[in-house]
Amino acid sequence: CVLKVENYTLATSLFAQTSLRSVVGESELDDLLSQRDRINHKLRSLIDHATAQWGIKVTAVEVKDVLLPANMQRAMASQAEAERDRRAKIISSEGEKQAATKLAEAATVMAKTSGAMQLRYLQTITQIAIDQNHTIIFPLPLDILKLCYGKGKSV
Known part of the structure; x- marks a missing residue:
């Protein structure tokens, strides 16, 4: 196939476009934004193949910048923000899951260990007493309260 091309520069430019x-x-x-090298190579191959028939050798093609309309930039920014939010929620929920698992393990160990709950109770009261609170509420089992008020009185 022989093509007659009089203006090689214009023909090459139009074919490149x-x-x-x-x-x-x-x-x-x-x-387009992340794999410019692959796109540059593909463009160079296409253009070089077509212009070789005209006796032109294309040695390099480079896409320097990709300009997006403002509405597309806003849409991409919104998408990126949504993706960051999604990842943050996943990380947070994984942390909560691990914390819940560790609390369940601790509860199991404390239930098996005699006196562990009383020790934890005393530690909690010590921490509460350190604060500058004026009122401290001691959660006590009802049977202990009944003993304090006497057997005949209701609580």
Whole structure:
């Protein structure tokens, strides 16, 4: 196939623009922003193959910048923020899950150990007493309160 091209510069430029539109149109936005080397290589191959018939050798093609409309930039920023929020929630929920698991393990150990609950109770009262509180409420079992008030009085 022999093509007659009089203005090689213009023909190469127009073909490069057409090829760029084609490659950009079939690429994902994330790929355009993150995989420029692959896109540059693909463009160079396409343009070099077509212009080789005209006796032109294309040695380098470089996409320097991808400019997005303002509404697209806002949409991408919103998407990125939503993704960060999602990851933060996952990390937080994983932390809560681990904390709940550790609390359950501690409760199991304390239930098996004689006197562990009384020791924990005393530690808690000590911590409460350190604060500058004026009122301290001691949670006591009802049977102890009944003994304090006498057997005949109701609590």
